[in-house]
Amino acid sequence: MGSGIHETTRSVHSDAPRVSGTHEFTIRNYSRTKGIGIGKPIYSGNFTVDDHEWNIEFYPDGCSFFDWRDPALFARLVRMPVTPLQAAVKFQLIDPRPRNGAGKVLYGVNLAVATFDYNAYCWGLRRFISRKRLEGADLGALHDDSITVRCTVSVLKPEARVALLGNVEVPVPPSCFAENAARFLATGRAPFDVKFNVGGVVLEAHRLVLASQSPWFDSLLYGHWGDTRVVEIGGTSPEVFKAVLHYIYNDQLPDGATADEEATRQLFVAADMYLLERLKKMCASRLCRFLQDGTVESIMQLAEAHSCIELQQACKSYMATGLPV
Structure with missing residues (x-):
């Protein structure tokens, strides 16, 4: 399709009890990627975080029939781990214009901690951003027909405490409907x-x-x-x-x-x-x-009654910090 991809692994660091890695890739000739088909991704190269290989899946035309208008973005574990692992993922659009300084974040979404295993090895957003906003001049993410995506993966060790703060969403697995x-x-x-x-x-x-x-x-x-x-x-x-x-x-x-x-x-x-x-x-x-002071206990009880670990973690984080999720 004639598109070009430029990639760099920006950083890998350990901040016990988690190991984080950041990877960037630039998709050139973006306009040529549109129309490749629903459910057809562009893959980044593999990068390593905590001895596990990952890559990024970018769906220019969406990942399902119902989301074809907007691009989707997922982080994928390339090889299945021996035991399930927990990781948090952050996606960002980076300003591609050199004059604005390298690494300026234009848009981003954090996903809460998710479990990557044989049944769910790919987590992300079916609607990462609307096509109109991605291509709009106000955001400035599209420059010279190129976009730059940054993905940060933070692998948590078993003893890690999960803090769900800021702009966080419980990750939603991709649709499997034919x-x-x-x-x-x-x-x-x-x-x-x-x-x-x-x-x-x-x-x-x-x-x-x-x-x-x-x-x-x-x-x-x-x-x-x-x-x-x-x-x-x-x-x-x-x-x-x-x-x-x-x-x-x-x-x-x-x-x-x-x-x-x-x-x-x-x-x-x-x-x-x-x-x-x-x-x-x-x-x-x-x-x-x-989540707020008057609701956190009842929502915690609801999460426990229906075995929703992610919601329990969000409630515990609020109780510990007093900050909204």
Whole structure:
């Protein structure tokens, strides 16, 4: 495609109990990378942090059908570790113009500590930044048709305490929903084959879609109750169940679904109930924003009840520092 990539490993240092490394790569001829296709990444070269090899995946056209408008960015562990490891990742866009001084940060996002193992070796952001903002003159990240991305990986040792401060988000794993199936279902041509009665409100859906995204729905719809045409749903309000269905079909939350703490709590509980791990982490990320003196204990109890380690860590950090996450 004719693009050029320039890379440097800026630093690797140990600050026990963590080891951090920073890697930069410049993607030249950026305009030529657009249109390479949804889900097709540009890989950085490998770099080493704490004796582990990493690289960066940059998706110019997005990593899934639902996010094709905006670039995605992930940190990837090249080889699976013998034992799971925990690491925090920070992505930044660096000013490429020499006159502005090397290393000036124009935009950045921190991810909270995530576990890298056989099941999840790649963490990042499906929407790192909007394409409009990335290419806009106000930000200044695109210069001479080039952008420079900096990735900092901090590997935590077992004794490390996790501090989730500043602009932090619970990392969200990339979507695994088949793009071709998603594209077809978005047309609405496939007939519904199951109904749910939620508090007197009847909602329709496709068995295959729900079962493919959730082990809970798989067991329900293709197990003992497989022949049931109308499924009674308890313990969840119609509004929350609608939000769950919207997420399953669209791979994102509906507008306003996590606008307030109570709505976010309910959706977090539903995500755990229906075994939607990614949705659960999305809600955990939102709940971090509601941490304050009057809510931290109840949110901590919620995190413990539903085994969300990242949210527990965020609460502990707030309790220890008194600083918002």
